[in-house]
Amino acid sequence: MLNSSRSTILFYLVICVTTLVGATDHIVGANRGWNPGINYTLWANNQTFYVGDLISFRYMKTQYNVYEVNQTGYDNCTIEGAMGNWSSGKDFILLSKAKRYYFICGNGGCFSGMKVSVLVHALPPPPHAAISNHDSSSKSSDKARFSPPVAILGVLFASVASIWFLSD
Ligand SMILES: *[C@@H]1O[C@H](CO)[C@@H](O)[C@H](O)[C@H]1NC(C)=O
Ligand SMILES: *[C@@H]1O[C@H](CO)[C@@H](O)[C@H](O)[C@H]1NC(C)=O
Ligand SMILES: *[C@@H]1O[C@H](CO)[C@@H](O)[C@H](O)[C@H]1NC(C)=O
Numbered sequence: 505m506l507n508s509s510r511s512t513i514l515f516y517l518v519i520c521v522t523t524l525v526g527a528t529d530h531i532v533g534a535n536r537g538w539n540p541g542i543n544y545t546l547w548a549n550n551q552t553f554y555v556g557d558l559i560s561f562r563y564m565k566t567q568y569n570v571y572e573v574n575q576t577g578y579d580n581c582t583i584e585g586a587m588g589n590w591s592s593g594k595d596f597i598l599l600s601k602a603k604r605y606y607f608i609c610g611n612g613g614c615f616s617g618m619k620v621s622v623l624v625h626a627l628p629p630p631p632h633a634a635i636s637n638h639d640s641s642s643k644s645s646d647k648a649r650f651s652p653p654v655a656i657l658g659v660l661f662a663s664v665a666s667i668w669f670l671s672d
């Protein structure tokens with residue numbers, strides 16, 4: 505099976521899984537994706553990140569990539585000591601810890617603004633009063649969130665494994 509079919513299947517599986525567990529997939533740059541000339545600080549300031557959410561990067565894989573770096577790497581556009589790197593063009597990254605994450609493009613794009621920093625919050629307490637709350641809004645931060653990150657990881661691993669298995 506072609507790689508593009510695999511990533512299409514993975515894409516829909518991720519959507520299903522995040523929907524089922526109540527986590528959010530934050531698509532960097534929304535419909536503008538991961539590209540030069542976009543202020544990703546404005547994008548990040550416009551949403552709330554929780555442990556167990558995904559951040560996803562969509563871009564031309566022949567042109568760009570994604571590195572997780574520390575604050576120095578973010579400030580100076582350097583990848584020394586990077587904690588991870590991705591280059592599929594449709595990368596889903598689990599935000600598994602309550603901390604500030606830094607991502608940059610590792611082949612020059614960082615200098616044209618391809619850098620994003622997100623503060624990930626611990627999960628909010630479960631919404632006990634959800635049924636009696638008639639005024640509950642539709643903000644994503646009010647959604648029920650049931651599943652610990654470990655479960656998400658498990659399901660994702662199982663999904664990827666089955667794609668590999670099915671496509672051989
Ligand atoms: C992006 O927007 C933020 C918030 O308004 C601002 O502080 C920052 O200077 C902007 N960055 C660039 C590169 O324009
Ligand atoms: C912030 O979010 C609102 C609602 O989702 C959207 O309409 C707006 O374009 C977003 N702004 C930025 C800078 O992403
Ligand atoms: C980051 O860049 C700034 C300004 O160019 C420089 O002063 C600083 O020493 C650099 N930091 C590191 C850790 O390289």
Ligand SMILES: *[C@@H]1O[C@H](CO)[C@@H](O)[C@H](O)[C@H]1NC(C)=O
Pocket residue numbers: 574575576577584585
């Ligand atoms: C980031 O990592 C580099 C390379 O390992 C290191 O020199 C630097 O001190 C680190 N910066 C921070 C803020 O931890």
Ligand SMILES: *[C@@H]1O[C@H](CO)[C@@H](O)[C@H](O)[C@H]1NC(C)=O
Pocket residue numbers: 583586588589
């Ligand atoms: C990118 O990640 C791979 C493992 O996934 C690692 O072996 C490689 O050294 C990383 N590259 C850089 C430049 O950090």
